[in-house]
Amino acid sequence: xLFALLLPLNHAMAFDHFISRDDSTLLDGNKPFRFISVNIxxxxxxxxxxxxQGHKWHRVTEFEQRDAVKAVKRLGGxxxxxxxxxxxxxxxxxxxxxxxxxxxxxxxxYNEELFKDVDRGLAIAAAEGVRVIIPLVDNWAWFGxxxxxxxxxxxxxFWNDAKARSEFKKFISWLLKRKNTxxxxxxxxxxxxxxxxxxxxxxxxxxxxxxxxxxxIKKHDQNHLIIDGGHKHIPDVSLQxxxxxIVTTHYTDAEFTDFAASAAxxxxxxxxxxxxxxxxxxxxxxxxxxIDSGAAxxxxxxxxxxxxxxxxxxxxxxxxxSDSLHYPGFPSTLPADEAGVIATLKKGAYTIQGxxxxxxxxxxxxxxxxxxxxxEINWKGSAGAVSYDVQRKHGxxxxxxxxxxxxxxxxxxxxxxxxxxxxxxFSDNPEVGVWHYRVIAxxxxxxxxxxxxxxxxxxx
Numbered sequence: 001x002l003f004a005l006l007l008p009l010n011h012a013m014a015f016d017h018f019i020s021r022d023d024s025t026l027l028d029g030n031k032p033f034r035f036i037s038v039n040i041x042x043x044x045x046x047x048x049x050x051x052x053q054g055h056k057w058h059r060v061t062e063f064e065q066r067d068a069v070k071a072v073k074r075l076g077g078x079x080x081x082x083x084x085x086x087x088x089x090x091x092x093x094x095x096x097x098x099x100x101x102x103x104x105x106x107x108x109x110y111n112e113e114l115f116k117d118v119d120r121g122l123a124i125a126a127a128e129g130v131r132v133i134i135p136l137v138d139n140w141a142w143f144g145x146x147x148x149x150x151x152x153x154x155x156x157x158f159w160n161d162a163k164a165r166s167e168f169k170k171f172i173s174w175l176l177k178r179k180n181t182x183x184x185x186x187x188x189x190x191x192x193x194x195x196x197x198x199x200x201x202x203x204x205x206x207x208x209x210x211x212x213x214x215x216x217i218k219k220h221d222q223n224h225l226i227i228d229g230g231h232k233h234i235p236d237v238s239l240q241x242x243x244x245x246i247v248t249t250h251y252t253d254a255e256f257t258d259f260a261a262s263a264a265x266x267x268x269x270x271x272x273x274x275x276x277x278x279x280x281x282x283x284x285x286x287x288x289x290x291i292d293s294g295a296a297x298x299x300x301x302x303x304x305x306x307x308x309x310x311x312x313x314x315x316x317x318x319x320x321x322s323d324s325l326h327y328p329g330f331p332s333t334l335p336a337d338e339a340g341v342i343a344t345l346k347k348g349a350y351t352i353q354g355x356x357x358x359x360x361x362x363x364x365x366x367x368x369x370x371x372x373x374x375x376e377i378n379w380k381g382s383a384g385a386v387s388y389d390v391q392r393k394h395g396x397x398x399x400x401x402x403x404x405x406x407x408x409x410x411x412x413x414x415x416x417x418x419x420x421x422x423x424x425x426f427s428d429n430p431e432v433g434v435w436h437y438r439v440i441a442x443x444x445x446x447x448x449x450x451x452x453x454x455x456x457x458x459x460x
Contacts, residue, residue, distance in 0.1 A: 014126050015191040018223045021245045024264035026225075026296045035297035036287055036348040037077025038325065039274060040068050042304065043132075044082055044118050045099070047092045047142070048315050050307035051423045052415050057094035059114070061308045063367075063380055065121045068305035069128045070383035071327035074361065075342070076349035079131035079194050081273065081299050082121075086114075087144025089151055098144060100171065102152050108167055110174060116181055123182040126192040135197035135229060136172065139204060146202070159206045169216050176221045188221035196224050201231035201250055210235065214243035225269075234259055239266035246296070250274035253286060260295040272298035278323050278335040280344060287348035297352065300325060300345060306409070310369060310378035311421025314412045328360065328384055328443065330410035360384055363441035363448040371437055371454040374428035381409040382448055385441035390426050391450070393436045400438070400450075403428065407439075432458050 017029040026033040042048065043065060046058050072080050085099035099114045125132050137158075138145035150158035153167045176188040187193060198213055199205065214226050225245040228238035234247045239262070246269045249259050256272045263270035272290060277283050277300040290298040304313040304324040314333070315324040329339030350357045363382040371377055377390065390404040407426055412419040428437075434457050441448035 014129050015131070018191045019131070019194050019225060021225055021269055023267045024269050024294060026246070026269050033078075033296070034352045035078045035271075035299075036290060036345055036352050037072060037075065037080050037297065037299055038303040038345070039081045039083070039299050039301045040072070040303050040305070041083035041301075042313065042315075043068055043080070043121055045086055045097065045114060045143075046313070048304070048313045049415070049418060049420045050309045050313065051311065051421045052413075053309075055094050056418075057092055057097055059097065060117055060121070062120060062124070063308055064305055065117075065124050066128075067381075067383050068303065069125050069130050071303060071305060072130050073128050074384050075327060075346050076353070076355075076357070077130070077345075078349070078353075079133060080303070081133040081135070081197075084135045084138040084143055084145070084200050085118075087138075087148040087152070089141075089148035090144025091141045092143060100144070100149070100152065106154070108152050108171070110171070115178065119178075119180045119182050122180060122187075122190060122192050126183065126190070131192055131194035133194050133197055133227065135200040135227075136175075137168070137199040137202065139199065139201040139231065146199070146204070159204065159209045165209070165212065168213070172213070172217060173220060176217070188223060191223070193224055195227050195246060196221070197227035197229045197248075199229035202229045203231045203233065203235075205229070205235075207235060207237035210237050211241050211243070214241055218243045230273075234262065234270075239263065239268055245269060246271065248273040250301075251276065253282065256286075256298075257289050257293040257295065260293045264294045269296045270294070271296040274299060274301040276301065276318050276323075277325060277341050277345070278318050280335070280337045280340045283341050284344050287344055291348060291352050300341075303327065306381045306383075307421055308380065309421070310380060310423055310425050311409050311411070312381075314419035314421070316419065326410055328386060330386070330408060332408060332411045360443055360445050362445050363443050365449040366439050366441050366451045368437065368439055368451040368454050371456045374430055374435065374437075374456055374458065376424040377426040377428060377437060378424050379409070379439050379451060382441040384443050385409070385448070386443045388425075388442065389440045389447070390428075391438050391440065392428065392430065394430075395434050396436075398436075406442075430458055432460055434458075 020027045088098040088101035146158040153164040155161040158164045227246040238247045260270040323334045329342035363385040366382045367380040369378045388407045391400045411422040413422040438450045438453040
């Protein structure tokens with residue numbers, strides 16, 4: 001498996017430049033760098049069930065990370081924003097799965113297996129030419145935030161306690177110097193990382209904490225830009241501190257262009273870090289205003305990707321049973337006009353680069369999962385696919401016949417209050433015999449090559 005992964009990842013240095021800044025303008029080399037894309041909060045660890053089996057909190061797989069990055073690439077997003085690393089004690093955490101935890105002696109440790117998932121995620125993003133914004137600590141307790149960090153450090157005051165600051169700087173130092181186990185590149189030397197964000201929505205951070213952490217990162221990493229990690233406003237320190245390159249806000253639809261103007265006046269870049277994409281009209285307005293303003297970009301919250309078992313992950317953050325986005329948009333999920341929302345984001349993603357929207361590439365071949373009985377047929381879907389044809393043949397010498405068309409892998413069902421993938425994706429009831437199955441993906445540009453085939457025997 002490692003060999004298969006390494007083969008397409010020899011282009012880990014797929015970028016010619018680190019993203020840099022000239023006053024309020026972000027640059028890729030000497031070219032302005034602007035973007036419209038998405039947040040992918042579960043890119044490094046998952047908080048939602050894949051289906052009606054298994055746990056909510058679990059590790060992400062190679063296929064799932066690839067599907068996520070390929071969606072961003074097809075969107076034209078150029079980058080995405082991940083979420084913070086999980087911290088022991090977080091509300092959503094289950095078992096011992098936390099990136100940052102305390103051992104039995106109370107010493108703060110970093111989960112090597114989970115950070116290997118981060119390594120792989122960065123390597124996959126590099127191979128696809130997609131960059132990643134990584135926030136370092138959360139304001140909220142879902143993944144474990146500043147309060148959980150403080151508890152590990154033995155204090156209640158994360159922002160001001162000397163030991164808490166020392167432990168957090170130890171983590172930052174370890175992270176910057178970490179050598180990716182797949183690419184061999186230290187994180188501080190990896191242009192796949194677009195910027196380090198001090199935190200997610202950390203409006204509670206003290207000004208001197210922001211300055212101290214920004215200076216510490218700049219001292220040990222001269223390659224990457226630093227984002228302040230704001231929420232509803234931009235702190236004065238973020239506009240004044242020389243080590244802060246980029247400022248951001250979340251859910252400030254009415255004011256975000258004013259924030260962009262204030263940032264530009266102070267010589268800082270600005271991007272709109274999170275907005276609700278539930279209404280197509282609002283998304284169109286935000287995209288238009290981003291393009292017309294001095295903002296570097298905007299990121300919708302949030303994209304969810306396909307699962308290893310078939311179907312998609314779903315998540316509710318606003319008012320729907322599941323109002324997360326799924327590329328390229330489906331009629332069976334929320335928001336109601338998901339395909340229209342995705343199309344608006346995609347048009348904006350190319351327009352802000354000064355490019356026409358290209359035709360959607362053909363989907364790659366899906367991967368049919370083992371078939372134990374015809375009533376339960378599932379497959380790992382293909383990025384960009386809208387629907388699938390299911391084909392069947394009788395015995396080894398039979399001809400392939402299409403037995404179903406327009407089958408979706410994006411239908412959620414409610415399971416104990418949560419939206420999960422409806423599985424199986426397809427059910428068949430053939431007569432006695434030996435049968436072979438395969439699937440073909442479809443989108444607006446055509447069809448994929450057939451998947452692998454699977455054999456199943458139906459007995460009397």
